[in-house]
Amino acid sequence: MNLYRGCTHGCVYCDSRSRCYQFTHPFEDIEVKQNAPALLEKALKSKRKKCMIGTGSMSDPYMHCEEKLQLTRRCLEIIRDNGFGLAIQTKSDRILRDIDLLDEINQTAKCVVEITLTTYDDALCVILEPNVCNTKRRIKVLETMRERGIPTVVWLTPILPFLNDTEENVAAILNECVRVGVTGIVCFNMGVTLREGSREYFYAALDRYFPGMKDRYIERYGNAYELPSPRAKELMRLFRGICMEHGILCEPEDCFRFMQELPERFPQMSLFDT
Numbered sequence: 001m002n003l004y005r006g007c008t009h010g011c012v013y014c015d016s017r018s019r020c021y022q023f024t025h026p027f028e029d030i031e032v033k034q035n036a037p038a039l040l041e042k043a044l045k046s047k048r049k050k051c052m053i054g055t056g057s058m059s060d061p062y063m064h065c066e067e068k069l070q071l072t073r074r075c076l077e078i079i080r081d082n083g084f085g086l087a088i089q090t091k092s093d094r095i096l097r098d099i100d101l102l103d104e105i106n107q108t109a110k111c112v113v114e115i116t117l118t119t120y121d122d123a124l125c126v127i128l129e130p131n132v133c134n135t136k137r138r139i140k141v142l143e144t145m146r147e148r149g150i151p152t153v154v155w156l157t158p159i160l161p162f163l164n165d166t167e168e169n170v171a172a173i174l175n176e177c178v179r180v181g182v183t184g185i186v187c188f189n190m191g192v193t194l195r196e197g198s199r200e201y202f203y204a205a206l207d208r209y210f211p212g213m214k215d216r217y218i219e220r221y222g223n224a225y226e227l228p229s230p231r232a233k234e235l236m237r238l239f240r241g242i243c244m245e246h247g248i249l250c251e252p253e254d255c256f257r258f259m260q261e262l263p264e265r266f267p268q269m270s271l272f273d274t
Helices: 038-046 071-081 093-108 122-128 136-148 169-179 197-209 213-221 234-246 252-260
Strands: 052-055 085-090 111-116 152-155 184-185 191-193 226-228
Touching: 052 226, 071 085, 071 093, 071 122, 071 152, 085 093, 085 252, 093 252, 111 136, 111 252, 136 152, 136 169, 136 213, 152 252, 169 234, 184 252, 213 226, 226 252
Parallel strands: 052 085, 085 111, 111 152, 152 184
Antiparallel strands: 191 226
């Protein structure tokens, strides 16, 4: 479920800018799917079995325009009223506005809040993710969700070669994940992916903020889609070690299974029950 198309967060590495998604206008010029609540309600009423509803993978549901439009909030009300579960991904602390609905969904079905964390250093974070709250504030969101008993999953991605691919950065984020009790952390590898469209935007940002860094990328990776950090092996070892020590899901398939499974809260009575 994507309620908006485009994004105003301005993250320099955003894959959704890629030309394969066929944007014909500026990415920051948001398309609003105004009939989404009606379509959602119709779809949910036609389903015979409850399931998890996912949102946030392509466009953040808590961009600036959500403050006024409240499209996400209306859809959360529909999900709650129809007894479905929710897995919602964001970088924004605006999600706290709807914590009452998230709590209600989690009480009657299941709610998983997914937060993307990439960069613990505030000065670097404001360059890489300029128009959204910093990592410290997102960690506070995770902490608040834990206090409500709402499970959380962190997306530790991307880890940008030569920028945030340090043991200090990754360890700081992981230690905070342990502290706030996340259920799982999604990390496919320590690196970034670049396609046509997103690559040009990313390289322009490198030229603007890190002179000479673009040439370093081109020399090492050319036009590759996958750009693993030179430190990927040791960083992945650190990642898996901390997760396994503290019982945090760290295999992507395990995290996705947790986010997709809706438990049977109220199983039907069998004819043979006594």
